[in-house]
Amino acid sequence: MYTKPNTSLKVAARLADLGVMVYAPTQTVVRQWADRKKKVQVQVMPSMVLVNVHEKDTGMVFQVPGVVRYLFEQGKRAKVQDKDVVAMQLHLEGKAIAAQTAVQVGDTVQVPQLDEKATVVALREKKMFGTFRAFRRSGVISIAVVSN
Known part of the structure; x- marks a missing residue:
């Protein structure tokens, strides 16, 4: 599903609290500022969260602030297989x-x-x-x- 910018991790945490299976992949990278270097978690797929919900519960995810819409492929909700995850x-x-x-x-x-x-x-x-x-x-x- 698509989320508002920079809210993927918060949306994933809130959806997990609702009992939805979510996956928001992150990667640790070193970012450098003028005065320091810091390891930060960066979203691999910005503004996207993978969710596993039943057809009858698809509307439940919109209760969470930051959720924009599902991603679609050929007019249907996009599905990612477990082996791909x-x-x-x-x-x-x-x-x-x-x-x-x-x-x-x-x-x-x-x-x-x-x-x-x-x-x-x-x-x-x-x-x-x-x-x-x-x-x-x-x-x-x-x-x-x-x-x-």
């Missing part, structure tokens, strides 16, 4: 787990959390870096190698 979380954390041990660059591995396959692009000790395609974008994730 998990892919986003893993991408922001920079990790995923694959259940294979002997891999080489160019191999395709199954990533259970994403329920998708990733192509190995680099290897370093017990980590491999793979590309995946989810949430209509491709990305690079760090994949831990786990023994079977």
